[in-house]
Amino acid sequence: MKYNPQKIEKKWQKKWEEEKTYQVDLDKVKKPYYNLMMFPYPSAEGLHVGNMYAFVHSDVYGRFMGLQGYNVFEPIGLDGFGIHSENYAIKIKEHIKDVSSRTEKNFYKQLHMIGNAYDWTKTVETYKPNYYKWTQWLFLKMYEKGLAYRKKSSVNWCTSCKTVLSNEQVISGKCERCEAQVEKKDMEQWFWRITNYAEKLLKNLDWIDWSEDVKTIQKNWIGKSEGALVKFKIKNLEYILEVFTTRPDTLFGCTYMVVCPEHELLSKFQSKIKNYSEIEKYIKKSKIKSDIDRTDLNKDKTGVEVKGLIVINPVNNKEIPLYVADYVLSGYGTGAIMAVPAHDERDMEFAKKFDLDIIKVLKTDEECFVGESISINSGFLNNLETKKAKIEIIKWLGKKKLGKGTVNYRLRDWCVSRQRYWGPPIPMIECKDCGWVPVPEKDLPVLLPDMSDFLPDGSGKGPLNKIKEFVNTTCPKCGSPAKRETDVSDPFVDSSWYYLRYLSTESNNQALDKKRLKKWMPVDMYIGGKEHSVLHLLYSRFVTMVLHQLGYVPEEEPFKKFRAHGLLISEGAKISKSKSNIVNPDKYINQYGADAVRMYLMFLGDMRQGGDWRDSGIEGMYRFMVRIYKLIDKVDDKKPDDQLIRLLHQTIKGVQNDLMRLKYNTAIAKLMILANKIQELGCNKEILNKFAVILYPFAPHIAEEIWEVLGNKKSIFKEKWPKYDKKLIQEKTWELIIQIDGKVRDKIEVKKNISEEEAKKITLSQDKVKKWLGNKKPKKIIYIKNRLINLVV
RNA sequence: GCCGUGGUGGCGGAACUGGUAUACGCGCAUGACUUAAAAUCAUGUGAGAGCAAUCUCAUGUGGGUUCGACUCCCACCCGCGGCACCA
Numbered sequence A: 001m002k003y004n005p006q007k008i009e010k011k012w013q014k015k016w017e018e019e020k021t022y023q024v025d026l027d028k029v030k031k032p033y034y035n036l037m038m039f040p041y042p043s044a045e046g047l048h049v050g051n052m053y054a055f056v057h058s059d060v061y062g063r064f065m066g067l068q069g070y071n072v073f074e075p076i077g078l079d080g081f082g083i084h085s086e087n088y089a090i091k092i093k094e095h096i097k098d099v100s101s102r103t104e105k106n107f108y109k110q111l112h113m114i115g116n117a118y119d120w121t122k123t124v125e126t127y128k129p130n131y132y133k134w135t136q137w138l139f140l141k142m143y144e145k146g147l148a149y150r151k152k153s154s155v156n157w158c159t160s161c162k163t164v165l166s167n168e169q170v171i172s173g174k175c176e177r178c179e180a181q182v183e184k185k186d187m188e189q190w191f192w193r194i195t196n197y198a199e200k201l202l203k204n205l206d207w208i209d210w211s212e213d214v215k216t217i218q219k220n221w222i223g224k225s226e227g228a229l230v231k232f233k234i235k236n237l238e239y240i241l242e243v244f245t246t247r248p249d250t251l252f253g254c255t256y257m258v259v260c261p262e263h264e265l266l267s268k269f270q271s272k273i274k275n276y277s278e279i280e281k282y283i284k285k286s287k288i289k290s291d292i293d294r295t296d297l298n299k300d301k302t303g304v305e306v307k308g309l310i311v312i313n314p315v316n317n318k319e320i321p322l323y324v325a326d327y328v329l330s331g332y333g334t335g336a337i338m339a340v341p342a343h344d345e346r347d348m349e350f351a352k353k354f355d356l357d358i359i360k361v362l363k364t365d366e367e368c369f370v371g372e373s374i375s376i377n378s379g380f381l382n383n384l385e386t387k388k389a390k391i392e393i394i395k396w397l398g399k400k401k402l403g404k405g406t407v408n409y410r411l412r413d414w415c416v417s418r419q420r421y422w423g424p425p426i427p428m429i430e431c432k433d434c435g436w437v438p439v440p441e442k443d444l445p446v447l448l449p450d451m452s453d454f455l456p457d458g459s460g461k462g463p464l465n466k467i468k469e470f471v472n473t474t475c476p477k478c479g480s481p482a483k484r485e486t487d488v489s490d491p492f493v494d495s496s497w498y499y500l501r502y503l504s505t506e507s508n509n510q511a512l513d514k515k516r517l518k519k520w521m522p523v524d525m526y527i528g529g530k531e532h533s534v535l536h537l538l539y540s541r542f543v544t545m546v547l548h549q550l551g552y553v554p555e556e557e558p559f560k561k562f563r564a565h566g567l568l569i570s571e572g573a574k575i576s577k578s579k580s581n582i583v584n585p586d587k588y589i590n591q592y593g594a595d596a597v598r599m600y601l602m603f604l605g606d607m608r609q610g611g612d613w614r615d616s617g618i619e620g621m622y623r624f625m626v627r628i629y630k631l632i633d634k635v636d637d638k639k640p641d642d643q644l645i646r647l648l649h650q651t652i653k654g655v656q657n658d659l660m661r662l663k664y665n666t667a668i669a670k671l672m673i674l675a676n677k678i679q680e681l682g683c684n685k686e687i688l689n690k691f692a693v694i695l696y697p698f699a700p701h702i703a704e705e706i707w708e709v710l711g712n713k714k715s716i717f718k719e720k721w722p723k724y725d726k727k728l729i730q731e732k733t734w735e736l737i738i739q740i741d742g743k744v745r746d747k748i749e750v751k752k753n754i755s756e757e758e759a760k761k762i763t764l765s766q767d768k769v770k771k772w773l774g775n776k777k778p779k780k781i782i783y784i785k786n787r788l789i790n791l792v793v
Numbered sequence B: 001g002c003c004g005u006g007g008u009g010g011c012g013g014a015a016c017u018g019g020u021a022u023a024c025g026c027g028c029a030u031g032a033c034u035u036a037a038a039a040u041c042a043u044g045u046g047a048g049a050g051c052a053a054u055c056u057c058a059u060g061u062g063g064g065u066u067c068g069a070c071u072c073c074c075a076c077c078c079g080c081g082g083c084a085c086c087a
Helices: A005-018 A049-067 A083-091 A096-113 A129-144 A194-206 A212-222 A248-253 A264-268 A276-288 A291-295 A345-354 A386-399 A498-504 A514-520 A536-549 A585-592 A594-603 A615-634 A642-660 A664-681 A685-695 A700-709 A756-764 A767-773
Strands: A032-037 A071-073 A148-158 A163-165 A182-192 A224-234 A240-245 A256-259 A304-312 A319-324 A336-339 A403-409 A428-431 A435-438 A472-474 A481-484 A525-529 A561-565 A568-570 A611-613 A733-740 A743-751 A780-784 A788-792
Touching (some): A005 A700, A032 A049, A032 A514, A049 A568, A049 A642, A129 A148, A129 A435, A129 A536, A248 A386, A276 A319, A386 A403, A594 A611, A611 A615, A615 A685, A642 A664, A664 A685, A685 A700, A743 A756, A756 A767, A756 A788
Parallel strands (some): A032 A525
Antiparallel strands (some): A148 A182, A224 A240, A224 A304, A256 A336, A304 A319, A428 A435
16 A cells, blocks of 8 residues: 555644634543644745644644543634734735735634644634623723823834834834834823733743743743832922932942933923923934834933032032933833942943042952942941842832832833724724723724725824724723724734634623633643743733633643753744745645655654655655555554563653653654554554654654554544553663773673672673773772663773 | 854754753664565664673763752854944
């Protein structure tokens, strides 16, 4: 029989569909296992091989858990709303709605081809009203809880996408989607108060079972700093200048103060500032500067003294000067700092340039020392270690009502409004008399109206603003004329809760099916890319925490276990159009079959490290599939070889361990070794049956086919993972490695578990050993049972 | 600069808690089959020396700990990812 993957795969995919093999009755099953993968955003180019790489890793795990007796729920959907899809439609000059329905078909076709165990009856598409109705519902819940609010602030503006972005969507100064430079702009926007959850988001990282690197990225992003808030009086003014510092112990060394150009103090006391025109010029200049210029570390520090305003250091009542400088950021802390040049590099640089006092308050020989030491020149803090000094000064500040110990986070609130078309309209209405009023839940969804000209215009308002019938409405509260919000929400809002909706797709009158969520949440295993560490993965945790408090989700954390996969590259380089190393999965699936492509992708290396796709490699894997298929012809009724039985059981154990550790590459290597042995020796039905079962997670179609040819009636998925026999795995003999001074000099086959005495005797009687020893006697003999013996001369 | 992660044959990569470095695959070479080629099968394949048995050297670099180090410790170099004047 010839291996025909195209035929086999079509046959089995049809059968799985007809027999509802992977459909899960979410209410009835006994052992729920929620196996999640990151639903793709459907680009028009089609499913990317990188998607397939991630999805197959996830599917292999899901199928393995199925064989362990779990009822595995493996859903899929499309994250189709968003700038990425919209930008593509604009590029090819088609309407996003048309592009969307086309890519949906194409994506689902491709997702069928890869042979995953999806439950196709519970898909979600974020751009359909029956989904985004509930995304809008989520916004209303946030608003009810006081977690959605409007604020005017300096926000990230992408000049190319013509919309604001969240902090998380600015990647080293550039737009996450189009890589254009991002500017700062003062605008009023909708925010979600993720910062309320900063501590919880950080703390739970201690116990959730996630890839460590992703946890570290989130931890750094949240950026907790412990320190103190210190209040500085300004001479002859009723104003308290507050600063945040992580080093209150160095307060005696504070010789000047700096505020950011945006600080309220400057405009408030214009009349008191003697050189205000100079200050004004500096403020204007720093506004024009792009973010890149402003954060360039190599550039010189600039600033202007604020003449006329004198600050008083509360700890010693010394009068110190005040400066405005753009090295102090408005968004962090209080937008003002106490400068301690002797113990902060930036302050030192600034102090030298402006010839300001530098006072050492820590024991050190270094000119600028930023570490911990013992306080000096610090009054009552003298001779205290930094840790102790911090505690003492915070106590002192508290007593005098001049400050307190406090915590500061780098994390900012999530800006969720977007001035674009292809998203869920934010369900809010502005009334002259009532202010902002939420759309009543019964009026959801606020349908996204059809419009031919959906291009963003950069006016700061979304394209929906152009449709009068959409904008003009009545206030739900008082009935007078009012206007709708015309921004749509961030596509990351859509994906922050999709894993909850999978469990609730049949409910048309509620967002979430609480009973099911209780049964299925949290997600048991989530495999995905770490590029979402501070985007989707952070937002989802936040949203779940809120929904947990509202009583919808049983636990605070959405994903019990998360494992990040590395990047798939091709021919040694990042996959990109310009490098013309694009890998089209369809082409390879059509040529070699999905099983071969799956196996090859899983064989590339350690999942965490990513992989390097080489065209030459897939051929080898195809050859292996052909050989596997031919094993059917090797089946006979002879009593199988002992050696083969031992190898079978070793393989079952090894593959099982590798699957649990997500080391698929070594699992496949073990399958190859077994297959090669079967090819050499032949085997009986029972052995090949077991081989088919352990092959099944990786190559489900060929495994089912072999399984059927061997006379089995039900799908392998109803089968259990085979048990290995511990006794059969044991080898009777082992190879004793003889080392002399740590170098291998000989190897002999000996019985298992021989004693040290026996081993010594055997070793010393070897001719080679005698030759190496000469007339010397070993000083020391180290014997490691069932491994080696080392003679130290 | 800080945080994380990696560096092993011609290539992708193995090596669980310190115990045979290079599993498995690709590629290459030789042979079998064939008129020939492809496919398939068999054998070999880290480098160097040697007719050979065998020996020496090799896991980014330099040190160290140990009977023994890809694995542990110290210093440094390079790649990748994140953050970046965060007070």
